[in-house]
Amino acid sequence: MTHTTPRSPHGGRHRARCLLAAAPVAALLVGGLLPAASATAAPPAAPAPDRVAAAAQGAQVPYTEYELEDGDYQGTLLTADAKRTFGHTNFATESSGRSSVRLEKSGDYAGFTSTVPTNSLVLRNSIPDAPGGGGQEATLSLYADGQFVRKLDLSSRHSWLYGNTDDPEGLTNTPGGDARRLFDESHTLLDKSYPAGTKFQLKKDDGDDAAYYVVDLVDLEQVAPPAEKPAACTSITEYGAVPDDGKDDTEALQAAVTADQNGDIDCVWIPAGQWRQEQKILTKDPEHRGEYNQVGIRDVRIVGAGMWHSQLYTLTQPQDAGGINHPHEGNFGFDIDDNTQISDLAIFGSGRIRGGDGNAEGGVGLNGRFGKNTKISNVWIEHANVGVWVGRDYSNIPELWNPADGLAFTGMRIRDTYADGINFTNGTSNSSVTDSSFRTTGDDSLAVWASRYVKDPATDIGHDNTFADNTVQLPWRANGLAIYGGYGNSIENNLVSDTMNYPGIMLATDHDPLPFSGETLISGxxxxxxxxxxWGEAQEFGAITVFPASQDIPGVVIKDTDIHDSTYDGIQFKSGGGAVPGAKISDVTIEKSNNGSGILAMGGARGDASLTDVTISGSRDGDVLVEPGSQFTITGGPQATR
Known part of the structure; x- marks a missing residue:
């Protein structure tokens, strides 16, 4: 979501489904940089209890993840402070598990032993920015069982945002002062497959000339060979596209999509290869409605050979692309209006910032009205402002009003954005995101926003949307998952970890949504x-926060949920202009709220909640706290204190 202005504090305190790792996350260590021994012991054989519990939720991902601080290393262990302070060039706070390893001297390394065969590697890392900004490239050496494999190519071009403001468009790419969004990812297909039990090592070696490398985690995946072209499909090469030549293939890609839309072909095939795209694929508007063309494609099927193999990329930042695209929506990916299926490909943008800073933009991977019968599966999106923005305001082109209904995303892999991962807005209903993974999004990784910018606010209310079985890691701004208004929406069986500053899950009425009604379910x-x-560290957010900023949030159900190691409160009812009547909390475990309570009702909160089979332990400020001045009542479960 676009959180555009700071909120004043509202009362109270101010200020394997998914194999997360082959070894347990290190316990929170308080302090700054802790020196490591020249080589730590091998990781324990059994995962920590919280990892075992976590394995029941999340996406069915094809990769296995390894926390590098849990392996053996020669370097410096970085760990977060007790409050996991964010925004002040805090590498450990922005690390998975709130720990990572810094390699600085020649010979420094981080190693781990694989538990699965692999022919690919993704490394989440941070290297310094260029002195004048704009990023730099560097290499890091990969070894397997002591043998050199290859140099990994790393870049800081898409990381390093500067400034002391939490305004999403107030940051800059120009170096100076505090920084955030410190990490990016490097991915590579290896020349051969390595068996389980391989001892991998990431080493600062000769020619690896970055001043330092902060290495956080590695994903290993056995990538299948490129898929064969379906018989019904026609290749973009028949329209003149040439893979891997560095030349713009937009004209050929657009021609193939238009041919499919016109019924001349049955399906668009994007073969294995790197395909440069410098304009978004859409439908030309002969009526020239608006300054920019915002008419999407429809009745199209686009298929790739696999997200590791068929990759669209752009080299031009959106604000510099020109042409018929709206700069905010970018010059890469697809604008979709109705009945479109896209699968098995990657879309790599060129964004470097969310907005502001000379009107620079990040672009959107997939956007548009989306309509009916649209299905998106196994698409990898990286370096966009927003991965997917679903919906257009009714006033955009009223005669094309066609909100998403029955839209389904599966197997999505969204990484390193400057704003949302996937946002359902403008009346999106009966839609879902399942079995998808999100890492390092710059706003809500997943959101339903029942906005007012619809044809009929009485009926076009976002409803019955589902976010289920997803893995969300390391949003560097805002929530893991959020719902703003509507009814019948649910957040189920997701695994959320390491939010920098906002809740793992939030229900809220900021952004002036259409009202909540009926039931909103948070389960499993x-x-x-x-x-x-x-917001200047003036507001503290719980792991789950309910924020009736402008209107009531009725019908909240939180059940079958585990909350571990929260930075502040486990569940927080926040003060606002509305109330939270009749919340039901059952079969919930809250363990270790480090700087807060198990459950908190803030001083200005209004409403009530009932607790059934709620277990709370290890909270600094007690199990249940209702602050003085609160008009919120909590019944059942642990006794509330005031």
């Missing part, structure tokens, strides 16, 4: 190290 989720402080 597992949250680890979520919540944080934001």
């Amino acid at each position: 989720n597992s949250l680890h190290r979520t919540g944080g402080a934001f």
Whole structure:
């Protein structure tokens, strides 16, 4: 979501489904940089209890993840402070598990032993920015069983945002002062497959000339060979596209999509290869409605050979692309209006910032009205402002009003954005995101926003949307998952970890949504190290926060949920202009709220909640706290204190 202005504090305190790792996350260590021994012991054989619990939730991902601080290393262990302070060039706070390893001297390394065969590697890392900004490239050496494999190519071009403001468009790419969004990812297909039991090592070696490398985690995946072209499909090469030549293939890609839309072909095939795209694929508007063309494609099927193999990329930042695209929506990916299926490809943008800073933009991977019968599966989106923005305001082109209904996303892999991962807005209903993974999004990884910018606010209310069985890691701004208004929406069986400053899950009425009604379900989720402080560190957010900013949030059901190691409160009812009547909390475990309570009702909160089979332990400020001045009542479960 676009959180555009700071909120004043509202009362109270101010200020394997998914194999997360082959070894347990290190316990929270308080302090700054802790020196490591020249080589730590091998990781324990059994995962920590919270990892075992977490394995029941999240996406069915094809990769296995390894926390590098849990392996053996020669370097410096970085660990977060007790409040996991964000925004002040805090590498450990922005690390998975709130720990990572810094390699600085020649010969420094981080190693781990694989538990699965692999022919690919993704490394989440940070290297310094260029002195004048704009990023730099460097290499890091990969070894397997002591033998050199290859140099990994790393870049800081898409990381390093500067400034002391939490305004999403107030940051800059120009170096100076505090920084955030410190990490990016490097991915590579290896020349051969390595068996389980391989001892991998990431080493600062000769020619690896970055001043330092902060290495956080590695994903290993056995990538299948490129898929064969379906018989019904026609290749973009028949329209003149040439893979891997560095030349713009937009004209050929657009021609193939238009041919499919016109019924001349049955399906668009994007073969294995790198395909440069410098304009978004859409439908030309002969009526020239608006300054920019915002008419999407429809009745199209686009298929790739696999997200590791068929990759669209752009080299031009959106604000510099020109042409018929709206700069905010970018010059890459697809604008979709109705009945479109896209699968098995990657879309790599060129964004470097969310907005502001000379009107620079990040672009959107997939956007548009989306309509009916649209299905998106196994698409990898990286370096966009927003991965997917679903919906257009009714006033955009009223005669094309066609809100998403029955839209389904599966197997999505969204990484390193400057704003949302996937946002359902403008009346999106009966839609879902399942079995997808999100890492390092710059706003809500997943959101339903029942906005007012619809044809009929009485009926076009976002409803019955589902976010289920997803893995959300390391949002560097805002929530893991959020719902703003509507009814019948649900957040189920997701695994959320390491939010920098906002809740793992939030229900809220800021952004002036259409009202909540009926039931909103939060069920079967597992949250680890979520919540944080934001807006000048003046507001503290719980792992799950209910924020009736402008109107009531009725019908809240939170059940079958595990909350572990929260930065502040486990569940927080926040003060606002509305109330939270009749919340029901059952079969919930809250363990270790580091700087807060198990459950908190803030001083200005209004409403009530009933607790059934709620277990709370290890909270600094007690199990249940209702602050003085609160008009919120909590019944059942542990006794509330005031």
